[in-house]
Amino acid sequence: MLVRTYKVxxxxxxxxxxxxxxxxxxxxNDEELRKGLRPDIAVFPVSELYDEEEQRYRAEHYVxxxxxxxxxxxxxxxxxxxxxxIRKAEEA
Numbered sequence: 001m002l003v004r005t006y007k008v009x010x011x012x013x014x015x016x017x018x019x020x021x022x023x024x025x026x027x028x029n030d031e032e033l034r035k036g037l038r039p040d041i042a043v044f045p046v047s048e049l050y051d052e053e054e055q056r057y058r059a060e061h062y063v064x065x066x067x068x069x070x071x072x073x074x075x076x077x078x079x080x081x082x083x084x085x086i087r088k089a090e091e092a
Contacts, residue, residue, distance in 0.1 A: 003074055006066040008059040019052055021045045022059040
């Protein structure tokens with residue numbers, strides 16, 4: 001089972017250097033990010049209503065949540081494999 005962890009990334013305005021959005025992604029490296037091989041999971045645009053600090057906090061909080069779900073899925077998967085192994089050993 002391939003496990004992808006979620007990360008917070010951002011886009012900056014080339015002229016001003018200001019961050020204009022944070023987004024959640026599960027890319028493994030910069031090449032995947034540059035090529036757009038993986039979709040954005042969630043986007044947190046920076047605006048006058050939602051400043052950079054607040055949007056960064058929201059994105060990081062959401063990443064923690066998504067990674068906890070991934071960990072739970074991995075634990076359940078590992079438990080299922082163990083259960084299947086024990087059952088096969090008992091049947092033999």
